[in-house]
Every structure is written in structure tokens, then in C-alpha cells.
Amino acid sequence: MQVAIDFGLTNVDVVAMRDADARHIAQVATLSSQRKVDVAQVQRALAALGRDAADFERICVTGGQHRRLPNAIDGVPVIKVGEIEAIGFGGLRLAQRQQPDSREALVVSAGSGTAMIAVRDGSAQHVTGSAVGGGTLIGLCKLLIGTADAQEIDALALAGDSNKVDITLIEATGGAIGRLPADANAVNFGRAAALELAEVAREDLAAGVAVMVGQVIAVIAINAARAERLDHIVIVGHLVDMAYMRRVLHTVGGYYGVDFTIPELPGYATAIGALVGGARTK
Ligand SMILES: Nc1ncnc2c1ncn2[C@@H]1O[C@H](COP(=O)(O)OP(=O)(O)OP(=O)(O)O)[C@@H](O)[C@H]1O
Numbered sequence: 001m002q003v004a005i006d007f008g009l010t011n012v013d014v015v016a017m018r019d020a021d022a023r024h025i026a027q028v029a030t031l032s033s034q035r036k037v038d039v040a041q042v043q044r045a046l047a048a049l050g051r052d053a054a055d056f057e058r059i060c061v062t063g064g065q066h067r068r069l070p071n072a073i074d075g076v077p078v079i080k081v082g083e084i085e086a087i088g089f090g091g092l093r094l095a096q097r098q099q100p101d102s103r104e105a106l107v108v109s110a111g112s113g114t115a116m117i118a119v120r121d122g123s124a125q126h127v128t129g130s131a132v133g134g135g136t137l138i139g140l141c142k143l144l145i146g147t148a149d150a151q152e153i154d155a156l157a158l159a160g161d162s163n164k165v166d167i168t169l170i171e172a173t174g175g176a177i178g179r180l181p182a183d184a185n186a187v188n189f190g191r192a193a194a195l196e197l198a199e200v201a202r203e204d205l206a207a208g209v210a211v212m213v214g215q216v217i218a219v220i221a222i223n224a225a226r227a228e229r230l231d232h233i234v235i236v237g238h239l240v241d242m243a244y245m246r247r248v249l250h251t252v253g254g255y256y257g258v259d260f261t262i263p264e265l266p267g268y269a270t271a272i273g274a275l276v277g278g279a280r281t282k
């Protein structure tokens with residue numbers, strides 16, 4: 001059995017599989033990140049699956065400061081996989097479960113921050129990214145509505161209306177522009193300049209922040225894919241565990257005629273990619 005651990009800024013994800021090509025993920029776990037990456041953190045991650053190092057032939061690691069780890073733990077080899085490769089290969093592998101013919105894509109890691117990777121011909125390259133990501137959503141929601149709980153923020157946003165804080169195209173220009181409908185926004189938080197925080201519902205604030213973060217990610221991804229001449233955009237990372245974020249991304253995609261692939265288990269893509277990348281370094 002193989003295992004891979006992705007040490008993210010927010011979450012540590014662990015995936016164990018019988019082999020890296022298996023369609024079935026045997027076991028997965030997410031732990032909140034302690035940012036420090038050492039042998040104790042590896043053991044903590046394996047313990048989340050009820051296992052220890054000796055249960056595995058090899059331990060693939062990626063993300064964060066995984067390069068600080070030793071090359072073996074309890075005699076089990078530790079295989080270090082670059083995060084760019086792990087994101088690219090993992091995103092493509094998950095997308096292939098839905099589209100088996102998929103050979104190349106722009107893989108967007110919507111994590112604490114956002115990274116965009118071109119994967120083609122078995123190699124992965126960083127294209128662009130944004131410091132606007134899931135961490136921005138959580139951080140701004142903590143300041144604005146007093147919660148950093150992703151599930152609570154998602155539920156609030158689903159019940160909210162971002163146009164209570166945004167200025168819409170109909171207000172800004174009187175109607176639609178190009179492919180953008182009249183109720184699309186023209187200015188994120190543009191209405192807020194004339195509002196007091198206490199006047200705005202928490203739901204609407206959560207929706208407003210999520211729309212801003214999702215739009216930044218979607219628009220950069222669409223333009224990056226066009227620049228790279230990649231037809232297929234795959235979005236992974238725990239940010240897209242949030243139903244409201246998936247809705248925002250699909251809405252923006254719809255404006256531009258782009259159909260984003262958001263695979264099942266998107267938060268585990270980078271760990272799965274570490275298994276795929278680790279299998280190449282036999
Ligand atoms: N249950 C959850 N716990 C924590 N974050 C969640 C949860 N559900 C969704 N999220 C969102 O996922 C984001 C983190 O995503 P992810 O775990 O993919 O990133 P990471 O690997 O920790 O970070 P990075 O790849 O940027 O180093 C959070 O910022 C938050 O917006």
C-alpha cells in the first residue's frame with residue numbers, strides 16, 4: 001500500500017491507495033495544518049488513517065516545507081514530490097475519472113492561495129496564480145462577520161445576496177455588457193462605501209466575499225488557459241468543497257462559455273498527485 005501526504009497552509013491531506021492508478025481511494029483524511037513539517041507531523045497524518053510508517057512501502061510527501069523531511073522514516077523511503085507536479089498530475093488524474101481521454105489541462109489549485117499549473121505531455125509547469133484564495137475568504141469573513149469556519153461561511157453565503165454589497169452592471173451601465181448579464185456585478189463591494197457594517201446581513205457579506213474570491217480565480221483561470229491554449233480547466237483544492245464557491249465559479253464560467261471541471265474529492269488532488277509523481281520516481 002502507498003500513502004501520500006500534502007502539507008498545505010491550512011490543511012494536511014492524507015491519501016492511501018493500493019496503487020497509484022487505483023480508481024478507488026482507500027482512505028482519506030484531512031487534518032488542520034500546524035505548518036511545521038517534521039517526522040512527528042508525518043506520524044500524526046498516518047495516525048489519522050489508523051496506521052504508521054511500517055504499513056507502507058513508501059511515503060510520498062509534497063506541499064509546504066516537505067523538503068525538510070528525512071529520506072526515510074522507520075526504514076520506509078520518503079519520496080519528495082514537487083508541489084507543482086503534485087497539483088498538475090493530481091488534478092488531471094481526478095479529471096480523467098470523469099473524462100478518461102483528457103491528456104492536458106490547466107489545473108487550478110484553489111487552496112489557501114491559488115496556483116495555476118499547465119499539465120501536458122506528462123510534465124507540469126507553473127503558469128500563474130493569485131494570493132487571493134480560500135485563506136482570503138476565511139480571513140475577510142473573520143474580520144467582517146466574526147467566523148473563520150468554512151462550513152458556516154458556505155451556509156451563510158448560500159443564504160445571502162452579494163448584490164446587496166456589490167454594484168451591478170444595470171446600476172453601473174444600465175444593462176448587459178458583452179456576455180455579461182445585467183445582474184452581473186460591476187464592482188465588488190462597490191455599494192459598501194455608502195453602508196455601515198451593522199446594516200449589512202452576515203449572509204450578504206459572506207456571499208460578497210465569496211463572489212469576489214471566486215471571480216478573481218475564475219477570470220484569471222480563463223485568461224491563463226486561453227494564453228496557454230489549453231481547452232480544459234480543472235479546479236481542485238478544499239476551497240471548492242464549498243457549494244457556494246462551486247456555484248460562483250460555474251456562473252463566471254457560463255459568462256465566458258467555459259465549462260470548468262470540478263472533480264469529486266477536489267481537496268485530495270495534490271496528495272493524489274504526490275502518489276502519481278512518486279510512482280514515476282521508482
Ligand atoms: N473544512 C474545511 N476546513 C478548512 N478549510 C476549508 C474547509 N472547507 C473548505 N475550506 C477552504 O479550503 C481552503 C484551504 O484549501 P486547501 O486545504 O486545499 O489548501 P492548503 O493545501 O491548505 O493550502 P495551499 O495549497 O495554498 O498551501 C481554506 O482556506 C478554506 O477556504
Ligand SMILES: [Mg+2]
Nearest residue numbers: 006008111270
Ligand atoms: Mg493542500
